[in-house]
Amino acid sequence: MKGRPENLGPEVEARPVILEIEGLTHYFDSLRAVHDFSVTIKEGELVGLIGPNGAGKTTVFNLITGVYRPTAGSIRYEGAPLIGLPSHEIIQMGIARTFQNIRLFANLTVLDNVLIAYHPHSGYGLTDAIFRSRRFRERERVMIEQSQELLEIFGLADRQNDVAGGLPYGLQRRLEIARALATQPRLLLLDEPAAGMNPQEIDQLMELIRFIRDRFQLTIFLVEHRMRLVMNICEWITVMDFGEIIARGKPEEVRSNPQVIEAYLGRQAIR
Amino acid sequence: MRQFLRNTNVTFLAGAGLVFIIVQALINLGILNPYWQGVIFWGAAITMVSLGLNLIYGFNGQFSLGQYGFYAIGAYASADITYRWVRNDPSALVVVIFGSILALIFMLGVNAFLRRFYGVFTPTKFLLNFLAAVLGFFLAVRFVNPAIGQSLYQALNGLPSGISQQIVFFLALVGGATLAGIVSYLLGIPVLELGSDYFGIATLGFTIIVKVLLDNTDTILPFPEMKGARGMVGIPKWTTWPWVFFSFIAVVLVMRNLLHSSTGRAILSVREDERAAELMGIDTTSQKIMAFVVGSVFAGLAGGIRAHDLAFLHPTTFGFLPSFNPLIIIVFGGLGSMTGTIITGFFWIFLLEGVLRLYLPEGFETWRFVIYPIVLLLMMLLRPQGLMGRYEIAFLRRPLPPPKKEPSLAQKLIPEAGEVKA
Ligand SMILES: Nc1ncnc2c1ncn2[C@@H]1O[C@H](COP(=O)(O)OP(=O)(O)OP(=O)(O)O)[C@@H](O)[C@H]1O
Numbered sequence: 001m002k003g004r005p006e007n008l009g010p011e012v013e014a015r016p017v018i019l020e021i022e023g024l025t026h027y028f029d030s031l032r033a034v035h036d037f038s039v040t041i042k043e044g045e046l047v048g049l050i051g052p053n054g055a056g057k058t059t060v061f062n063l064i065t066g067v068y069r070p071t072a073g074s075i076r077y078e079g080a081p082l083i084g085l086p087s088h089e090i091i092q093m094g095i096a097r098t099f100q101n102i103r104l105f106a107n108l109t110v111l112d113n114v115l116i117a118y119h120p121h122s123g124y125g126l127t128d129a130i131f132r133s134r135r136f137r138e139r140e141r142v143m144i145e146q147s148q149e150l151l152e153i154f155g156l157a158d159r160q161n162d163v164a165g166g167l168p169y170g171l172q173r174r175l176e177i178a179r180a181l182a183t184q185p186r187l188l189l190l191d192e193p194a195a196g197m198n199p200q201e202i203d204q205l206m207e208l209i210r211f212i213r214d215r216f217q218l219t220i221f222l223v224e225h226r227m228r229l230v231m232n233i234c235e236w237i238t239v240m241d242f243g244e245i246i247a248r249g250k251p252e253e254v255r256s257n258p259q260v261i262e263a264y265l266g267r268q269a270i271r
Numbered sequence: 272m273r274q275f276l277r278n279t280n281v282t283f284l285a286g287a288g289l290v291f292i293i294v295q296a297l298i299n300l301g302i303l304n305p306y307w308q309g310v311i312f313w314g315a316a317i318t319m320v321s322l323g324l325n326l327i328y329g330f331n332g333q334f335s336l337g338q339y340g341f342y343a344i345g346a347y348a349s350a351d352i353t354y355r356w357v358r359n360d361p362s363a364l365v366v367v368i369f370g371s372i373l374a375l376i377f378m379l380g381v382n383a384f385l386r387r388f389y390g391v392f393t394p395t396k397f398l399l400n401f402l403a404a405v406l407g408f409f410l411a412v413r414f415v416n417p418a419i420g421q422s423l424y425q426a427l428n429g430l431p432s433g434i435s436q437q438i439v440f441f442l443a444l445v446g447g448a449t450l451a452g453i454v455s456y457l458l459g460i461p462v463l464e465l466g467s468d469y470f471g472i473a474t475l476g477f478t479i480i481v482k483v484l485l486d487n488t489d490t491i492l493p494f495p496e497m498k499g500a501r502g503m504v505g506i507p508k509w510t511t512w513p514w515v516f517f518s519f520i521a522v523v524l525v526m527r528n529l530l531h532s533s534t535g536r537a538i539l540s541v542r543e544d545e546r547a548a549e550l551m552g553i554d555t556t557s558q559k560i561m562a563f564v565v566g567s568v569f570a571g572l573a574g575g576i577r578a579h580d581l582a583f584l585h586p587t588t589f590g591f592l593p594s595f596n597p598l599i600i601i602v603f604g605g606l607g608s609m610t611g612t613i614i615t616g617f618f619w620i621f622l623l624e625g626v627l628r629l630y631l632p633e634g635f636e637t638w639r640f641v642i643y644p645i646v647l648l649l650m651m652l653l654r655p656q657g658l659m660g661r662y663e664i665a666f667l668r669r670p671l672p673p674p675k676k677e678p679s680l681a682q683k684l685i686p687e688a689g690e691v692k693a
């Protein structure tokens with residue numbers, strides 16, 4: 001199948017496709033940020049996207065989530081075309097993401113950050129809110145409980161009423177993931193979740209990613225520079241450079257691919 | 272019992288009830304003369320307008336200068352209803368009320384229809400909604416009014432005169448506020464949905480257009496009774512303390528309950544980071560339009576209250592310079608603080624229109640627009656977050672849910688995930 005390594009085994013190949021990107025191309029004015037990018041991801045997979053700085057990884061995520069409209073190509077999620085849809089509709093279809101440079105609602109509390117992501121599932125309307133109907137109280141209670149449960153998983157339970165912008169960096173990164181999960185996704189896009197973390201924190205993060213993937217039955221597509229994380233948890237990896245795919249395969253194959261080494265060593269060593 | 276007394280709802284309602292009774296008593300005893308009554312009523316009206324603007328700008332982050340335009344719409348529309356009513360003409364009442372109802376139904380229909388399509392072109396959406404609104408009011412003028420106008424008038428006038436007056440006033444206030452809401456929705460679609468950075472300019476343009484139309488109500492528009500730039504006289508003076516009080520409390524409660532809900536959090540998220548909010552699945556455009564419409568409805572309601580206290584409306588009241596008042600008030604009080612707006616709003620009118628007007632020499636008004644900017648500048652330098660920052664009194668503060676007690680299933684099952692520390 002297009003956009004996948006060939007040697008992943010029949011068990012995985014038998015699963016349904018969740019995300020299918022074909023020939024994705026995007027220009028910023030005359031800068032070609034992404035060119036002919038194709039990837040097919042099956043349900044339950046944990047796929048990595050790596051590449052040197054400026055390779056176009058974040059742009060791919062932005063294209064999937066409707067931040068930009070691609071110059072060419074197609075993106076299908078569970079068979080439905082995404083291009084042209086507003087971002088919030090794409091998210092509501094079951095795709096969630098985090099941001100490379102943390103974008104929390106910094107002045108709001110930790111709990112509010114998560115509750116906001118529950119909003120499309122709030123299940124009550126304006127009149128319920130204004131008249132404090134029973135449905136309002138009931139749904140608020142459930143939303144708060146669910147959010148608290150999420151915060152607990154991420155070790156943020158005791159910080160729920162703290163201002164998000166005041167959290168230490170590592171916790172802000174985790175809150176980003178917790179907030180993304182509150183949108184109730186089936187596909188989670190993580191953009192450099194380990195940025196700025198030390199090796200020990202990265203190990204904890206890997207644990208966490210594996211855990212949420214099982215618990216919420218997620219498919220995960222992640223961008224990461226830190227090889228420690230990528231090589232350990234990704235089932236397969238796509239490598240891009242200058243907007244194009246230069247390699248894909250299982251971690252050990254990618255690591256020893258001369259083109260990949262060249263792309264990274266040309267500008268920076270594999271960390 | 273102590274629990275009951277500590278309940279902020281109880282405290283607030285008791286406090287509000289006390290204020291109501293005291294002011295009413297002072298009025299009945301003749302201690303509060305009409306001048307100071309007017310100051311209080313005016314303060315309440317300006318505060319309602321400013322609360323609406325704070326919802327739009329302070330809480331939702333959309334810088335608007337259109338608030339006085341909606342204030343004017345509410346004032347003139349409700350005034351026209353009662354003006355005509357007391358002159359045995361129910362047409363304005365019927366047209367505004369039934370026109371609004373029809374317009375709302377048609378607009379709901381249009382939007383339900385449009386939801387079935389992907390990526391509707393915004394100008395198309397605007398045009399269809401605009402036509403729906405126009406059709407609603409056209410039908411009201413052309414068919415509903417001739418059909419039921421007179422019989423409605425007879426029926427209402429059959430009631431004891433005190434009661435019929437209160438009903439008509441109520442409908443006039445609701446009608447003015449609804450009209451302001453419909454207009455703001457129509458303005459919001461092109462300006463907010465196109466994601467324009469020029470929302471401030473567009474709304475300022477709107478205020479100016481409204482002012483120009485008011486100057487020409489008797490020439491361009493078919494409302495000779497509004498008398499254009501000469502000012503509309505003969506509006507019944509129906510605003511009383513209970514009307515002011517209950518309108519004000521309604522605005523405060525609606526705004527508070529809205530802000531303390533999931534929608535309120537969505538409104539805040541747009542202010543905090545619109546892109547991130549959109550990428551958390553929030554339809555930021557509808558949140559912006561919603562906040563804009565609710566804020567405008569508040570302004571429209573305040574306009575009705577003000578018009579029936581003044582009994583006289585003049586376009587200059589809604590001109591360019593006064594239109595900055597709500598902005599100054601919310602910046603002073605603190606963007607994103609209802610408490611700040613309420614304090615500053617009343618204080619503003621009390622000081623500038625009450626105390627200073629009495630004690631400062633003639634010609635002081637001219638100096639106001641020299642003094643305001645200087646005071647505002649000082650404020651910006653010394654306390655940029657405003658008087659109250661984002662502080663709220665307990666009743667208006669968003670409740671912080673208590674932390675959960677027993678560990679969740681997740682934590683029991685995999686302690687290491689719950690225990691990871693940064
Ligand atoms: N909004 C934008 N406007 C113009 N150019 C952009 C924009 N966003 C990204 N680019 C450019 O597109 C290219 C790809 O950027 P992108 O952020 O996707 O890279 P990346 O692989 O995520 O890099 P990094 O590892 O640094 O995050 C870069 O050259 C970048 O400068």
Ligand SMILES: [Mg+2]
Nearest residue numbers: 057058059100
């Ligand atoms: Mg990036």
